[in-house]
Amino acid sequence: MEPLYQPGSVERRWQETWESEGLYLAGAGRRRDESFVICVPPPNVTGELHMGHALNGSIQDVLVRWHRMRGFDTLWQPGYDHAGISTQNVIEKQLIAEGTTRQEVGREAFLERTWRWLDETGRTIMGQYRRLGASLDYSRERFTMDEGYVEAVMTFFVRLWDAGWIYRANRIVNWCPYHQTAISDLEVEHVETDDMLSFVRYPFVEGDGGIAVATVRPATMLADVAVAVHPDDPRYRDAIGRELVVPVVERRVPVIADERVDPAFGTGAVKVTPGHDPMDFEIGRDHGLETLTVIGPDGRMIAPGFEGLEQKEADAKVVAWAEERGLVEKREPYRHSVGTCERCHSRIEPLVSPQWWCRMEGLAAPALEALRERRVRFHPESQHRFAIESLEQAPDWCVSRQLWWGHQIPIWACPDGHLTCAWPPPAACAECGSGELVRDPDVLDTWFSSALWPFATLGWPAETPELARYYPGDVNSTAREIIRLWENRMIFSGLFLLGGIPFTDVIIHSTVLAADGRRMSKSLGTGVDPMEPVEAHGADATRYGLLKISSTQDVRYAVGAIEEGRKLANKLWNVARLIVQQTEGVTPDARPTALEERWILARLDAARAAVEDAWARFDFASATGVLYHLTFDDFCDWYAEAVKPRLYDGDEDCRATALAALETLLALLHPLMPHVTEEIWSHLPGRTASLIVSPWPEPDGSHAASHDALERVKEAAQVFRRSGVAVELASEEERRVFAAVVRPERRRDGGDVDAERARLRKEIARAEGMLGNERFVANAPADVVDGERAKLERYRRELELLGS
RNA sequence: GGGCGGUUAGCUCAGCUGGUAGAGCGCCUGCCUUACACGCAGGUGGCCGCAGGUUCGAGUCCUGCACCGCCCACCA
Numbered sequence: 097m098e099p100l101y102q103p104g105s106v107e108r109r110w111q112e113t114w115e116s117e118g119l120y121l122a123g124a125g126r127r128r129d130e131s132f133v134i135c136v137p138p139p140n141v142t143g144e145l146h147m148g149h150a151l152n153g154s155i156q157d158v159l160v161r162w163h164r165m166r167g168f169d170t171l172w173q174p175g176y177d178h179a180g181i182s183t184q185n186v187i188e189k190q191l192i193a194e195g196t197t198r199q200e201v202g203r204e205a206f207l208e209r210t211w212r213w214l215d216e217t218g219r220t221i222m223g224q225y226r227r228l229g230a231s232l233d234y235s236r237e238r239f240t241m242d243e244g245y246v247e248a249v250m251t252f253f254v255r256l257w258d259a260g261w262i263y264r265a266n267r268i269v270n271w272c273p274y275h276q277t278a279i280s281d282l283e284v285e286h287v288e289t290d291d292m293l294s295f296v297r298y299p300f301v302e303g304d305g306g307i308a309v310a311t312v313r314p315a316t317m318l319a320d321v322a323v324a325v326h327p328d329d330p331r332y333r334d335a336i337g338r339e340l341v342v343p344v345v346e347r348r349v350p351v352i353a354d355e356r357v358d359p360a361f362g363t364g365a366v367k368v369t370p371g372h373d374p375m376d377f378e379i380g381r382d383h384g385l386e387t388l389t390v391i392g393p394d395g396r397m398i399a400p401g402f403e404g405l406e407q408k409e410a411d412a413k414v415v416a417w418a419e420e421r422g423l424v425e426k427r428e429p430y431r432h433s434v435g436t437c438e439r440c441h442s443r444i445e446p447l448v449s450p451q452w453w454c455r456m457e458g459l460a461a462p463a464l465e466a467l468r469e470r471r472v473r474f475h476p477e478s479q480h481r482f483a484i485e486s487l488e489q490a491p492d493w494c495v496s497r498q499l500w501w502g503h504q505i506p507i508w509a510c511p512d513g514h515l516t517c518a519w520p521p522p523a524a525c526a527e528c529g530s531g532e533l534v535r536d537p538d539v540l541d542t543w544f545s546s547a548l549w550p551f552a553t554l555g556w557p558a559e560t561p562e563l564a565r566y567y568p569g570d571v572n573s574t575a576r577e578i579i580r581l582w583e584n585r586m587i588f589s590g591l592f593l594l595g596g597i598p599f600t601d602v603i604i605h606s607t608v609l610a611a612d613g614r615r616m617s618k619s620l621g622t623g624v625d626p627m628e629p630v631e632a633h634g635a636d637a638t639r640y641g642l643l644k645i646s647s648t649q650d651v652r653y654a655v656g657a658i659e660e661g662r663k664l665a666n667k668l669w670n671v672a673r674l675i676v677q678q679t680e681g682v683t684p685d686a687r688p689t690a691l692e693e694r695w696i697l698a699r700l701d702a703a704r705a706a707v708e709d710a711w712a713r714f715d716f717a718s719a720t721g722v723l724y725h726l727t728f729d730d731f732c733d734w735y736a737e738a739v740k741p742r743l744y745d746g747d748e749d750c751r752a753t754a755l756a757a758l759e760t761l762l763a764l765l766h767p768l769m770p771h772v773t774e775e776i777w778s779h780l781p782g783r784t785a786s787l788i789v790s791p792w793p794e795p796d797g798s799h800a801a802s803h804d805a806l807e808r809v810k811e812a813a814q815v816f817r818r819s820g821v822a823v824e825l826a827s828e829e830e831r832r833v834f835a836a837v838v839r840p841e842r843r844r845d846g847g848d849v850d851a852e853r854a855r856l857r858k859e860i861a862r863a864e865g866m867l868g869n870e871r872f873v874a875n876a877p878a879d880v881v882d883g884e885r886a887k888l889e890r891y892r893r894e895l896e897l898l899g900s
Numbered sequence: 901g902g903g904c905g906g907u908u909a910g911c912u913c914a915g916c917u918g919g920u921a922g923a924g925c926g927c928c929u930g931c932c933u934u935a936c937a938c939g940c941a942g943g944u945g946g947c948c949g950c951a952g953g954u955u956c957g958a959g960u961c962c963u964g965c966a967c968c969g970c971c972c973a974c975c976a
Contacts, residue, residue: 097935100938101936101938268974281973286972293976309976311976312976356974356975357975357976358975358976360975361975362975365976368976373976375975375976376974377974378974432975432976435974446974478904478905479904481904482903482904482971485903486972576971577971607970609969613968613969644913644924645912645913647913647914649905649906649969649970650905650969650970651912652912652913654911654912654913654925656911656912656924656925657913657924657925659924659925659938660924662938663939665938666936667935667936667938669935669936670938670939671936672935673935673936674935674936676935677935717913717914721914721923721924724923724924725923732935732936733940733941736935737940740935814942818942838941839933851943866919866920869957871956872919873956875919875955875956876919876956876957877919880919881919883919884919
């Protein structure tokens, strides 16, 4: 064992060993009937591990390893998401770079190419999880487009259809002109954008004057079917019911009244364009207006006379036309937020198009009940409330996407237009028996399949032994932004399809921001690859650091925390060297014969309880803190220092206990820092089984009383080190420990006695002040008052020892 | 515009149901003491964002204000 712990080679070696010896497999080390199940949030097949994954992986691995040591039948389910739009984006970019398009290549060839690319280049994240030491059961890796998984997705859709919750509707959707597909509200990213706001007057058909409207998109005037004003707006009250002429197209449109119009914005009058604006679509629907379309699926104009123009060109043409006729009142710069596609950042085009929708009431109700009854609990509590609110307000789910990469919708149409929804693929139309069926070209929203992850990975809809054993699971851990997209949908689909919740606890972990507080993002260049600290400081250190900084809110990435982890690993390694070197041929055995032995066993016991409590509350930062101070302060700086002379002397009880105490320390640290603890474990005498499947330490409350005695020694040592004055100790044992810790050769004479006296006088004055306050003594809890009395007494005693 | 959270030592952050402020890093002073200089011992450093209130006592509870984040939202 070298003095400097080198994580790199050690960690890789153990990662290979653990996996090849089957210690990551579900059920490894199982000693009891209960199971503990977590499924990893399936990362995109095309993705790389980012800091959020690394934190989340650390969280899940700690819980899995802890439960495995406690004897649970653990399963940590790995796998990937096919990530419809994201993956298709990658392949489409490649095609464009090659001078072609997906349309030219064709659907079949495109899909073939995607599969080939995935096999060659995708699926890198599970390798990175391995390097982090994540003990997933890699033998069970699943993919949302696996043959069996497709069965699950199709079955889900058919069940929804049979329940009557799937319907087709022509609605205005968020249309991405680049991907040429509808995307959900949740996939739209709003960005502040600078635009021009144009005020254009629409003349009355009869009589003079007109009404001016404000618009940032003059081109959409071509599809205007009305002008709306607020019913109570005095400026326009008389205009309601009159007709206006839309410039350029010279269409006659009515002035209508609608409460959704904000009188304070612009001119207080809104042009109504149901075909190209979400609010206008609703107003149009409610007033029975026609829906006109002047923009095509590629975002270019299709209006007569404007065909093929970019919208900006069309805007200019329309404004020019109106300006020539003196209808433009003014144009001014205007900053507002514009929806963009979160994948390609194209400006979202609100377009009316036919899509498949899923009604939410029937799905949401049981999930809401489960949340309100806390059968599923989100942590922290604020996220629990958010999950409930999101479900209460969940709008119908647009499940169709005009993509190729994904699960094609299992609906077929016959020449007469009858629809058949079935799986496996039907041979004939369910209504007329026609065999000429054409399948709907759309695919399902990616989240439609992710919603099934906790049970589709276990073989559902087949009734597999895994499903019986591991469903429902226990914990799900994920990022905040995914609560509505994923968590809520897993809960309602589990309830709908299996009649039971998929897990009981949802951990919403911190978002890891860059060190300067900005978001970690590739485009900003603020991202940090988690493999960087793993290579520099080790996987153990990285896990430690990430959990140390984690909290219930966003946190800043701090290398310092990871360096602290590296120091902890090194410290542990070295104290183990000390003990291992002095205990050749000794059998570990806790023999609490001396004070320092009893004390460290009590400290280990207390730390075990604190750590268990913190893990169980998902308070990962507290747990790392407890383990850090246990190792540095208690084990190394006090216990190891106190015990050294007896260890060198060959005291058998001391040596056997030191080994036993070290073993307990290693076990407590293992879920957090598996590699360094396993490496040390392997150097201990008589060790054959891996620490992974070794039992978690049992409670042992028998030594708690030694605490006070050692605290007295600590105080005496501190006073001595500060002032050079030796405080008298009561027992032989205490004096022995004192002598071991404050070694004679290190004693220095003198010390700053005056400073120490001044400090004590100050403390005494403070305590006397408090105890002199009658109301304090009368109202404060007894232990607080007693604590102050004890402090006061001690300070006086110490002051006396220093002499005045 | 709505909702949630933050403001504590130079930096990053802990402080549970109110009891008189802590950690790590940094800085200062000693130490290469045969486990570890990725170390040991000791120390410096805070009107706990601002203003009120409740209380014997307030980072801790209440009210208002000021900044800073995040999420959500159809303001043309």
